[in-house]
Amino acid sequence: MSIIDKTAAVPAPRGGDHTGPLLEVRDLHVEFHTRDGVAKAVNGVNYSVNAGETLAVLGESGSGKSVTAQAIMGILDMPPGKIPQGEILFRGEDMLKMSEEERRKIRGRKIAMIFQDALSSLNPVLTVGYQLGEMFRVHHGMSKKDAKVKAIELMDKVKIPAAKARVSDYPHQFSGGMRQRIMIAMALALEPDLIIADEPTTALDVTVQAQVMDLLAELQQEIAVMYAGRIVEQAPVHELYKRPAHPYTRGLLDSIPRLDQKGQELYAIKGLPPNLLKVPTGCAFNPRCPKADDLCRTEIPALVPVTEQNGADLPGRKSACHFWKETIHG
Ligand code: ADP
Ligand code: MG
DSSP states (O other), rough: OOOOEEEEEEEOOOOSOSSOSSSSEEEEEEEETTTTEEEEEEEEEEEEETTOOOOEEEOTTTTTTHHHHHHHHHOOOOOTEEEEEOOOOOOOGGGGGGHHHHHHHHHHHTTTEEEEEEHHSSSSTTHHHHHHHHHHHHHOOOOHHHHHHHHHHHHHHTTTTHHHTTTTGGGHHHHHHHHOOOOHHHHHHHHOOOEEEEESSSSSHHHHHHHHHHHHHOOOOOEEEETTTTEEEEEHHHHHHHHHHHHHHHHHHTTSSSGGGGOOOOOOSSSOOOOTTTTOSSTGGGOOOTTTTTHHOOOOOOOOEEEESOOOEEEEEEEOOOTTTHHOOO
């Protein structure tokens, strides 16, 4: 069972004249109108990514990570999907208010997306060199020869061994990890300002996962944890691992397989993620939470700043738990 999925928004290393956040998601709501009712997949998500920052989103399957990424990329299936509320600002401009043509210009050129399934995203009958080179031929009008040189450069950049020799190989001749790197190379080819990586590593083994994440960003600076379409905790990565401030985060962290604890039984959060057609009242996590009481069953906790016991600031930390104090300090 794969419990942790990851979606990462990584600003590509490149400047710009806009001074605010590169990407700002404000009160985003996404719902799906199905025969059985309205599934509220994203329920008021807020986050921002500054130039040079990385934000990774964690949460069990179905928590809304991919739908959020699709909304940002403008590739949400509408219908059945609908965005009844919210703003998605790229360099300060709301992409939801742009024409399809304006969005298309940003997509691919300024924001690139890396999908999980590298094998089905690459064309099996064309060499990887051709497919990488195509980005330069089509978008920059390069000659075939120059494009091939660029393709090799990119393969080197994502650390594919013997790039020069392998540029003429086909996708099936590469391992899963190497194919994932080729996908990352494709995203980098157009030098986008922002790369949205939706679970780029779940299909790979742990060592390769670590390398790919390293490649995407030297440091995962911020993590947002999602549950039932809401961000329930946000923190700098090291802080989150050391001292989670939400019982769901604690459960997630306890259920990650650890290389140094072989043979030990894994913890699993009891119960299942909620049915989005019928989300529990109060905190959506309450039926599975060891700390839940009446307050949790009636009142949705707001995402509030988390502080030290003496009230001192914990920069960048927020939790949406009525009992965050007990959870982090207890
Ligand atoms: P995650 O990426 O966190 O695993 P998703 O963002 O893919 O989760 O999905 C969030 C919820 O939205 C899920 O309950 C999923 O079933 C629902 N969903 C996603 N796409 C569609 C769709 N096209 N039609 C109906 N429901 C959808
Ligand atoms: Mg997903």
